[in-house]
Amino acid sequence: MFGKLVCLLALAAGMLIADLPKLGGTGRGERLLYGALCVVVLYLAVIFVTDAPLPNLDMLFDRFQRPAELLVRRLNPAQS
Amino acid sequence: MDKLERINSVQMTMLFLFFMTGSSIVIIPAPLTNVAGNGGWIALLIALAMGMLLLACVLYLFRRFPEQSMIEYSRLLIGRAATALLFIPFTCVMFWHVAGIVIEIGLFFKSTMLKETPTYAVNSLLFATIALTVRAGIEAIARMVAVLLVLMFGFIILVCVLVGNLYHPEYLLPLMPEGIGPVLNAAYIAYGFPYSELVAFAMILPCVWTKDKPSVSKHLFLGLAINGATLILSIVCSIMVLGPLSGDLKYSLYQLSRLIFIQEIIERIESVIGFSLIVGFYFKASILLHILMRTVTQLLGLKDERILVFPVSFVCLLLSITTYTNEASMEELVNLTWPLINNLAYVGPLLLMTGVALFRRRIAK
Numbered sequence: 001m002f003g004k005l006v007c008l009l010a011l012a013a014g015m016l017i018a019d020l021p022k023l024g025g026t027g028r029g030e031r032l033l034y035g036a037l038c039v040v041v042l043y044l045a046v047i048f049v050t051d052a053p054l055p056n057l058d059m060l061f062d063r064f065q066r067p068a069e070l071l072v073r074r075l076n077p078a079q080s
Numbered sequence: 081m082d083k084l085e086r087i088n089s090v091q092m093t094m095l096f097l098f099f100m101t102g103s104s105i106v107i108i109p110a111p112l113t114n115v116a117g118n119g120g121w122i123a124l125l126i127a128l129a130m131g132m133l134l135l136a137c138v139l140y141l142f143r144r145f146p147e148q149s150m151i152e153y154s155r156l157l158i159g160r161a162a163t164a165l166l167f168i169p170f171t172c173v174m175f176w177h178v179a180g181i182v183i184e185i186g187l188f189f190k191s192t193m194l195k196e197t198p199t200y201a202v203n204s205l206l207f208a209t210i211a212l213t214v215r216a217g218i219e220a221i222a223r224m225v226a227v228l229l230v231l232m233f234g235f236i237i238l239v240c241v242l243v244g245n246l247y248h249p250e251y252l253l254p255l256m257p258e259g260i261g262p263v264l265n266a267a268y269i270a271y272g273f274p275y276s277e278l279v280a281f282a283m284i285l286p287c288v289w290t291k292d293k294p295s296v297s298k299h300l301f302l303g304l305a306i307n308g309a310t311l312i313l314s315i316v317c318s319i320m321v322l323g324p325l326s327g328d329l330k331y332s333l334y335q336l337s338r339l340i341f342i343q344e345i346i347e348r349i350e351s352v353i354g355f356s357l358i359v360g361f362y363f364k365a366s367i368l369l370h371i372l373m374r375t376v377t378q379l380l381g382l383k384d385e386r387i388l389v390f391p392v393s394f395v396c397l398l399l400s401i402t403t404y405t406n407e408a409s410m411e412e413l414v415n416l417t418w419p420l421i422n423n424l425a426y427v428g429p430l431l432l433m434t435g436v437a438l439f440r441r442r443i444a445k
Contacts (some may be wrong), residue, residue, distance in 0.1 A: 007204055011397070014208075015390040022387055029382045037391035044398035048200075057176045058403035061417055068420040076115075076265035078258060 004049050083161045083257040089292035091222035093299040094229050095367055100307040102364030103181055104274040106357050107330050109315045111415050114327030116266035119256045122317045123266030131275030138282045139297045144437055146293050150282040151378040167379050167428040173425035179399035181365040182206055187407055193354055198225040200401045211393035215386055228359050232340040233440045235356040240317045242340045251323040272419020279426040283371045
């Protein structure tokens with residue numbers, strides 16, 4: 001967990017040091033999206049550090065597994 | 081920034097070739113031979129034909145709207161609301177798509193060269209490099225591409241030549257011992273990865289210089305043919321060397337490079353070849369991240385995409401270390417679900433727009 005935290009903090013610090021001075025000169029839309037992306041980063045970082053089973057894109061993708069299986073079975077009936 | 085960034089048709093073709101071949105050359109031979117056996121290369125030909133059809137659709141729309149990206153002409157064809165509705169899933173899938181390429185690199189390193197290194201460390205360094213590359217812009221990427229393309233293709237050919245003494249052409253037969261079903265199944269896999277992904281390229285085609293636009297179609301079809309030939313070469317070579325084992329050993333080209341042994345002079349060169357193959361992953365991820373940046377900014381009507389490169393890359397990095405982290409689940413996704421997701425998120429909007437464009441043209445006549 002410590003290694004993960006150090007890695008994330010180093011990356012976040014690098015990103016903010018590079019972007020914060022320039023952020024003031026951009027439009028309102030860019031600043032809003034930047035903030036929204038930071039919230040997403042924070043959420044995913046919690047999942048990463050704590051290994052919590054919170055909703056993520058893989059859960060959404062897994063919903064397509066069943067229809068995909070049916071499709072593959074139609075193409076290749078021999079597959080069990 | 082977008083107004084100034086232009087590349088020529090040959091550079092666009094090289095980017096396209098990297099985009100199509102980059103990661104698939106390492107990954108695709110094993111699942112295809114695993115599912116279809118010796119018919120793996122036939123499956124690839126079927127998928128390539130489907131890819132050609134999709135490219136024809138992309139290029140038809142490009143000829144109709146040469147200065148506009150997919151989102152821009154979608155707004156003209158189907159309106160702003162429908163475009164937003166279509167491109168939200170497109171963007172979400174693309175976020176994971178960038179992450180997915182890096183997951184594959186991480187898994188490749190984990191199972192071949194950097195077995196003790198935590199995946200998040202590998203992925204973080206890769207994403208830092210990819211983000212910096214994308215921040216440099218498409219012109220800089222296009223200038224880098226020629227040397228690295230020669231390096232990657234040079235090593236692919238070198239591996240195929242140096243394992244020549246291990247070829248057993250008799251392994252290529254029988255061709256389809258279990259009928260056409262497994263071949264169609266394998267074609268489904270290859271269609272999902274990499275051929276249906278080429279739709280995303282429609283976002284950056286307007287970057288080509290206006291004077292070069294007439295030659296883009298010819299060059300991209302040539303690029304796709306080279307991609308198909310390279311993938312078939314790697315499948316056939318891995319079958320001829322590894323025989324029935326080719327479907328069970330992942331990263332076929334890397335496995336072939338481990339077998340190179342020439343008079344105790346050239347041996348154990350797999351690390352060099354492994355790193356040259358990684359270049360393909362790196363370029364594909366960089367091109368796709370650039371496409372993602374363009375999609376996000378155009379969808380939301382923003383002007384400055386460079387300021388958003390780092391946070392978008394950070395989201396992709398975190399997706400790469402929180403989703404499909406084990407090899408089995410990733411393999412299942414690529415072989416089963418990914419082609420369907422691609423069809424819904426990428427191919428669906430493209431076909432809809434092509435249909436609407438053709439319909440409108442007929443009405444106008």
